[in-house]
Amino acid sequence: MKLALGTAQFGLPYGIASPQPQITYWESKSIIDYSASQGMNVLDTAMGYGNSEARLGEIGIDDWKVISKLPEVPEVENIATWIVNAVKSSLEKLKVESLYGLLLHRPTQLLGDKGPEIHAALQCLKTDGLVQKTGVSIYGPSELESIFAVGEFDLVQSPLSVLDRRLITSGWLAKLADRGVEVHARSVFLQGLLLMSADQRPQKFDRWSGLWGRYHDWVAVSGLSQLEACLGYVSAIPQVQQVVVGVNGLNHIKEILQAETNPAPSWSTALATDDEELLNPLAWLHLP
Numbered sequence: 001m002k003l004a005l006g007t008a009q010f011g012l013p014y015g016i017a018s019p020q021p022q023i024t025y026w027e028s029k030s031i032i033d034y035s036a037s038q039g040m041n042v043l044d045t046a047m048g049y050g051n052s053e054a055r056l057g058e059i060g061i062d063d064w065k066v067i068s069k070l071p072e073v074p075e076v077e078n079i080a081t082w083i084v085n086a087v088k089s090s091l092e093k094l095k096v097e098s099l100y101g102l103l104l105h106r107p108t109q110l111l112g113d114k115g116p117e118i119h120a121a122l123q124c125l126k127t128d129g130l131v132q133k134t135g136v137s138i139y140g141p142s143e144l145e146s147i148f149a150v151g152e153f154d155l156v157q158s159p160l161s162v163l164d165r166r167l168i169t170s171g172w173l174a175k176l177a178d179r180g181v182e183v184h185a186r187s188v189f190l191q192g193l194l195l196m197s198a199d200q201r202p203q204k205f206d207r208w209s210g211l212w213g214r215y216h217d218w219v220a221v222s223g224l225s226q227l228e229a230c231l232g233y234v235s236a237i238p239q240v241q242q243v244v245v246g247v248n249g250l251n252h253i254k255e256i257l258q259a260e261t262n263p264a265p266s267w268s269t270a271l272a273t274d275d276e277e278l279l280n281p282l283a284w285l286h287l288p
Contacts, residue, residue, distance in 0.1 A: 002235050003260055004042035004067070004184060005035050005253070006246035011045075011052025022050070023249065029059045030250045036063065038257050044157075044184070044244045046105060047071050047090055057095035065100035067155075067184075069137055072106040079114055080121040087130055099131045101155045101182075107136035107143060110150045119151040133182065139280055141170040153181060157244065160185035161194065162233045162271055163215070164279045169272075177239040184242040188234045191281050195226050204287040208278055214270045222265035227255065229265050236264035 010028045023031070043061060045052045046069035053068065068090050076082045087102065102125065104110070110118060125131040135155030136147055144156070156176055158167050164187065167173045176183050189195050193205065198212060205212070222229045234243050247253045277283045 001039045001041075001260070002240065002243050003040055003256065004044050004242040004244045005031070005040055006186070006244045007043060007045045007052045007056060008049045008246055009248060010055050011050030023247075025055060025058070027249055028055055031247060031253050032056075032059050032061065034250060035253055035257075040257075041065055042100070042242055043067065044186075045069075045094075047086060048105060053090055053093040057093050061094065061096065066094055066096055067101035067103065067157075068094070068099055069103045069105040073109055073114070073118060079117045080124060083118070083121045084125070084128075084130075087125060091130065098129055101133040101135060102131045103135045103137045103155065103157055105137055107138060107147050110136075111146050115150045123151075135182070137186075139282070140276065141167050141172040144172050144176075152179070155182045155184065157184040157186055159187035159279065160234055160237070160240065161188050161190055162218075162230055162267065163190065163194070163211070163273055165272055166274060166279070168237075169274075173237075173239050182241045183239055184244055185234050185237075185240045186244040187281070188243055188245065189227070189230055190279075194230050204284070205278070207287075208273075208275070211271070211273060211278075214268070218265070218268050218271060224262055224265060225259065228259040228262045231256065231259050232262050232264035233267060235260060 009023050011022065041063065042065045043056065044067050045056060047053065048071045070083065070086060073079055073082065091097065102122065109115065122134040126134060133154035135153045135157065137157040138144065139159065141158065160167050173183065193201060198216065201212065219226050219229045224232065231243065234240060245256050247256065273279065277287065
């Protein structure tokens with residue numbers, strides 16, 4: 001199974017296009033228990049996701065592979081000590097002995113004066129057995145050339161969807177596979193935009209009406225639901241090891257797990273876009 005469970009909403013309200021409230025403890029536990037019963041075993045969280053890590057620790061996640069993300073490293077005298085303490089704090093909250101993966105949430109810090117020191121500290125975490133794999137969470141593949149010039153990584157989490165094929169067209173998906181780097185795709189539903197009907201989508205996205213029209217036509221031809229078509233497309237990419245999906249409730253994860261079994265539709269070149277104002281959710285805040 002390629003699905004990894006995103007847990008941002010376990011710890012805080014989440015979403016830019018259509019914000020969703022934080023999930024309750026008992027709903028979170030039901031999601032974890034059901035997902036595990038269906039064969040899921042990879043969790044994606046972050047130190048910056050509110051109380052997500054603490055909640056996962058309360059629920060109990062001993063049988064899961066846990067990936068967390070390190071926030072921006074502050075100006076401190078000893079970076080290695082700060083990073084070790086941050087990871088140990090996470091492990092204590094999660095109530096696990098080690099992380100499967102630790103990603104830099106702000107990987108552009110690697111390009112500054114402290115970049116080599118940050119990279120070296122991450123490698124020490126692996127040597128000490130606190131982390132199995134280190135990596136980066138990126139907004140787009142244009143970041144990767146300079147990041148990998150600093151040093152090697154084991155895991156890259158990147159946006160990838162039926163509209164956002166930049167990781168593929170840039171050649172970086174193939175390069176990462178050649179390097180033996182594990183690739184996790186996120187934003188496969190573009191924070192829910194790809195699951196909305198034309199009437200549900202906020203008006204500020206109307207500037208891409210032509211693209212939305214082609215997208216809805218593509219889904220209709222596939223004979224699948226929007227969720228099935230989007231998830232099927234990304235899941236079928238062989239170089240992608242995990243597809244991170246956030247959920248807003250137990251019924252949502254049930255729907256996603258059912259959709260994952262459906263065949264992938266044929267992709268259309270008419271859906272390709274490199275427009276970062278659409279593909280990067282941070283840019284949505286500035287749309288008129």
